[in-house]
Structures are given as structure tokens and as C-alpha cells.
Amino acid sequence: MSKTIKIILASLAGVIAVAAIVWFFVLPSLAPYNFHGQVIQSNQAAPSIELDGPDGSTVRLSDYEGKVVVLYFGYTYCPDVCPITLSKLDRAMDIIGDKAEDVQVIMVSVDPERDTPEILEEYMAHFNPSFIGVTGDTNTIDRIATTYGVYYEAAEGSDATGYLVNHTATVMIVDKDGYLKLVLPFEGTAEEMAADLNHFLR
Amino acid sequence: MRIRALFAAVLAFGLLAGACSSSGSDDIVVDDPWGRSSPMAANNGAFYMTIEGSDVDDRLVSAYASVCGTTELHQTIVTDGVMRMQQAEGGIEIPAGGEAVLAPGGYHVMCIDKDIEFKVGDVIPVTLTFEESEMQTVDAEIREG
Numbered sequence: 085m086s087k088t089i090k091i092i093l094a095s096l097a098g099v100i101a102v103a104a105i106v107w108f109f110v111l112p113s114l115a116p117y118n119f120h121g122q123v124i125q126s127n128q129a130a131p132s133i134e135l136d137g138p139d140g141s142t143v144r145l146s147d148y149e150g151k152v153v154v155l156y157f158g159y160t161y162c163p164d165v166c167p168i169t170l171s172k173l174d175r176a177m178d179i180i181g182d183k184a185e186d187v188q189v190i191m192v193s194v195d196p197e198r199d200t201p202e203i204l205e206e207y208m209a210h211f212n213p214s215f216i217g218v219t220g221d222t223n224t225i226d227r228i229a230t231t232y233g234v235y236y237e238a239a240e241g242s243d244a245t246g247y248l249v250n251h252t253a254t255v256m257i258v259d260k261d262g263y264l265k266l267v268l269p270f271e272g273t274a275e276e277m278a279a280d281l282n283h284f285l286r
Numbered sequence: 287m288r289i290r291a292l293f294a295a296v297l298a299f300g301l302l303a304g305a306c307s308s309s310g311s312d313d314i315v316v317d318d319p320w321g322r323s324s325p326m327a328a329n330n331g332a333f334y335m336t337i338e339g340s341d342v343d344d345r346l347v348s349a350y351a352s353v354c355g356t357t358e359l360h361q362t363i364v365t366d367g368v369m370r371m372q373q374a375e376g377g378i379e380i381p382a383g384g385e386a387v388l389a390p391g392g393y394h395v396m397c398i399d400k401d402i403e404f405k406v407g408d409v410i411p412v413t414l415t416f417e418e419s420e421m422q423t424v425d426a427e428i429r430e431g
Contacts, residue, residue, distance in 0.1 A: 160328055161330055162369075163322075163328070163330040163331055163332040163360075163371075163394070163397070164362045164371065164390060165364070165369040165371070165391065167322055167324065167328075167431070168431070171322075198329075206325050206326065207325060207327040207328055210324065239370065239372075241373075242358060244355065244356035245356075245358065245398050248371050250369065250371075251369055253367060254367050269367060270367065270369065270391070271364075
């Protein structure tokens with residue numbers, strides 16, 4: 085093999101190696117991360133929340149600065165959608181592992197009339213011991229729901245169910261600095277939630 | 287000899303016909319009935335299953351479980367991110383040769399005012415009443431979900 089051919093082959097191998105590194109390592113890290121929900125870009129901190137939590141405590145959103153907060157609006161009488169979402173969030177916590185310590189899941193009750201702090205405490209702990217539920221008077225809940233763009237409305241049920249509550253079933257993520265960053269749809273999977281949470285936990 | 291063969295053929299035909307009519311082409315088959323684990327603090331629970339239709343159009347008209355104060359058939363509808371739950375008026379359709387799927391986020395048997403905690407691994411009998419087919423009791427296994 086002549087020297088020239090050797091040089092050409094060596095250069096070719098070099099070019100291929102560089103291209104491979106760019107293709108497999110550099111480009112993916114430059115590509116923007118694709119979230120699994122609606123990204124919120126606001127220069128305002130997430131609206132404040134101050135409600136009744138477990139054991140007579142007052143829970144404020146600002147108590148969790150430094151943690152990623154997952155907010156969900158639901159109620160304990162809800163037999164289908166709310167447990168589905170809370171179970172998914174529990175699986176997402178499993179997936180992210182130790183980093184779950186830096187996440188706080190909070191369910192704001194949209195049924196303050198029936199959801200007492202005691203009921204919420206037991207209900208939330210069933211899904212994950214770290215999850216908490218908060219409630220308060222109807223006016224405060226109304227105001228918080230409105231500021232978060234959450235719709236809820238008591239709807240007529242049967243004599244047995246009593247009223248049911250139609251409500252926005254999305255999951256919201258507030259970052260460590262207290263900014264509302266992402267709204268995830270009800271249909272999202274635990275894996276997608278975990279991936280998005282991981283992004284905020286980096 | 288010929289008579290014996292004829293007799294055998296008639297017998298075989300009879301057995302076959304009998305097998306066909308009793309093999310349950312008329313019967314509804316309920317697959318994988320289950321319920322979601324839920325604490326005492328949760329007033330309500332839900333059961334899910336897949337119901338395979340018979341050879342006639344049918345309907346699940348009601349359900350009963352002794353651990354539930356009342357049992358209703360409900361449907362969850364999520365539109366534009368808003369969740370609504372409504373009673374399945376007139377029951378849940380089970381088309382002939384088709385199936386009715388009761389699954390999270392859709393149709394479900396709603397157990398209202400349940401008396402017990404639904405623990406993973408528990409088995410809860412649920413009696414289903416159909417418009418056409420005979421009543422059936424199935425064992426719903428409690429799972430996480």
C-alpha cells in the first residue's frame with residue numbers, strides 16, 4: 085500500500101470518528117428537551133397558596149422553595165381520574181429514585197366541603213407517604229383555582245354519590261425557584277412525568 | 287352394522303349439537319375483573335373488567351357488591367383537560383360478538399360508600415345484571431392502579 089493511500093485512509097477514519105462523536109454525543113445535547121406537556125413561560129412566580137395541611141399545619145407553596153412541587157387539583161370522592169393520576173405520580177417517584185426527596189406532590193382539594201385535612205392525610209398517604217393534601221374555605225380554594233387556570237364545578241350526582249365535581253385533571257410542575265413551568269395532561273404516563281421531573285431536578 | 291353406524295352418527299351429531307348449545311355462545315364472558323386499592327378515607331372505589339358479548343346485543347344494567355353502600359355504572363369523560371364523571375344512563379352496551387371495556391379513565395363500576403379498605407390482593411365479589419343474559423358474579427381482584 086502506498087503511503088498516500090495510507091494517509092487518505094487514516095484521514096477518512098479520522099473524519100468518520102469525528103462525525104460519529106458529533107452525531108451521537110454533541111447534537112443530542114444541543115437539541116432542546118421536549119417536555120410532555122404545555123410549557124409555561126412566565127416571569128412571575130407561581131400564585132401563592134396557603135391552605136390547611138396535615139395535623140393542623142398551614143401549607144404554603146413558598147415552604148417548598150428549593151424543591152420541585154407537583155400540584156394537582158382533585159378530591160377524595162373521585163374514584164377514577166384522581167387515583168389514576170396519584171398512582172402515576174407514585175410510579176414517577178419510584179422511577180426518579182432518590183431524587184424524589186426533592187419533589188413534593190400536593191393535591192389541592194376541589195371539594196373543601198367533604199375533604200377535611202384528616203381525610204386528605206390518610207387518602208394521600210395511601211398513594212405515597214410523602215404526598216400531602218390541602219384544603220381550606222371555598223373562597224380561598226376558588227381564588228387559587230382561578231389563578232392557576234383550574235376549572236372546577238360541583239355537578240349533580242345521584243342520591244348515593246351526592247354531588248360530583250368536574251375539574252381540570254392536569255398536573256402542574258412548579259420549579260425549585262417557585263415558577264410554574266409545565267402543565268401535564270391527564271393522559272401522560274408515569275415515565276413521561278418522571279422524565280420531565282428529572283429535567284427540573286438537574 | 288349399518289344401523290350401528292347410523293346410531294353412532296346420530297349420537298355424535300346429538301353430542302355435537304348439545305356441546306354447541308351449552309358451550310355458551312349465549313353467555314357473556316367477563317375477563318379480568320379488578321378493583322383499585324383504596325384506603326378507608328376514600329369514600330368511593332371503582333371496578334373494571336372487559337365483558338365479551340354473546341350472540342345478541344346486550345347491556346350491563348347494574349352491578350352489586352355487598353361492601354358498597356350503593357353501586358352505580360359511571361363513565362369518566364375527559365375533554366380539554368377537564369374531567370367529568372357521569373352515570374352511564376341506560377347501562378353499558380355490550381354488542382353481539384363485540385365487547386364492553388370498563389377501564390381507568392372510561393366506564394367503571396363505581397362503588398359508593400364502601401365499608402372497607404380495598405387492599406391489594408383482596409377479592410371482592412361483584413354481581414353483574416344484564417338486560418338479556420343471566421346474572422353473573424365475578425371475583426374482582428384488588429390491585430394498585
